[in-house]
Amino acid sequence: MLLCVGAARAATPPPAPAVPLTRLDHILLWGRGIDQVTSVMAVKLGFQVRPGRDPGGVANRYIRFADSSFIELLGITRPNPTFDPGMKEDQQALKGGPGSRSFGFRSSSLDAIHRSLQALHYAVTPFFAGPDSAKPGWRLFAFDRAPLSSNTFFIDYAADYAPDQFDPGNTADHRVSREHPNGARELSSIWLVSGDAEADRRQLERMGFGHAVPVKLTAVGAKGFCVPVGPTALLALQPDGAGLAAKTMAEGGPRILGVSFGVSDLGRAQRWVERGYERALPTYRGLWGESVLAPSQDDLGLSIEFHAMQPARSPCAGAAVSQ
Incomplete structure (x- = not known):
């Protein structure tokens, strides 16, 4: 399942149609x-x-x-x-x-x-x-x-x-096997970070994933685009001033900066992570509503965000909200 993944050659045909089941x-x-x-x-x-x-x-x-x-x-x-x-x-x-x-x-x-x-x-x-x-x-x-x-x-x-x-x-x-002590139920979004969020947005649109919405993630010092992919969202980000995104790019280059998970009980997830990392963690208004960010960058090389699960809605509906 682990394969080398690759890039696009320049071409001019119209974008591929996005498949609803993706x-x-x-x-x-x-x-x-x-x-x-x-x-x-x-x-x-x-x-x-x-x-x-x-x-x-x-x-x-x-x-x-x-x-x-x-x-x-x-x-x-x-x-x-x-x-x-x-x-x-x-x-x-x-x-x-x-x-x-x-x-x-x-x-x-x-x-x-x-x-x-x-x-x-x-x-x-x-x-x-x-x-x-x-x-x-x-x-x-x-x-x-x-x-x-x-x-x-x-x-x-x-x-x-x-x-x-x-x-x-x-x-x-x-x-x-799909029940977790922290209450996690769903993968909501994957956050890509690079030096050029617009380049990722253009490629995603060409591949058939359009309808990008500008987004700003103050919690990690990043800005870019939220791209809906079925019920999930792919974030194409770049550093926005000092912060975790800039630190990640400086130390390791483009990669997955973070992943968001919907949980059945945000308070429970927050308490679990606070005990695990022995520190108090604030909540904030994120793309998916009230959220908490686990300080997992040193351990995992990426951030884990938990948010309260939301009723069915567009995956980028909250992108206009500054995080």
Whole structure:
């Protein structure tokens, strides 16, 4: 599932049509080690972490949510691990430290999207399937050169694919595996940071994701655009004065700056993170309403935002509100 993702060649055809069933699916989050990142996510932040595999010296684990999205945790477990091209590129950019610079769009219309991007002269890869040829559970394509400041790919799954369960037919296990002590229920948005938010916005529009709305995130010192992707939002950001965004760019360059999660009880999530980090945390008015930002940058290389879940609405409806 970890592939090199790539970029667009210049072309003039009209933008590809956005597919209504497309949404943000997951991020790939590297830790300093698999146990370190698991501990931070579970103990300090209150997520339930599910088992994964360790096929070649790079272990993975999962944090799955009720809306079908997830986080894939990664960590090196032995010297000279076997990297695929995407892993190698991530590790070079992250310099072996924690962080994330790859994320996936999920769609049931992969073939149509693949054809549309080819027609626009994007350097898309062939399709890949896994976890094995006998019973592939997922199918994806990526890019030979990244069109955005962080790597991306498009993915979909077989209806019965459940990599973190021994018995995919056990619905009770399926439900419990998506319940978290911090109350997290859904992935709401992924925040990209680069030196040119407008360049990411243009590429997203060309790929079929238009309707961008200007946004300003005072909490991390960033500004840019909120781009709706189905029920989720992709934020294309750049530093806006001093702050976490500028610090991140100076120390590590373009990457995923943060991820937002809707929780059933914001007070519970806030208390969990305050106990985990042994400090009081203020709430603020964010893109999704009342929110709290976990001080996880040093541990994870990105920020985790929790917000109170909102009734169904446009994912960028709150973008005009200064955070």
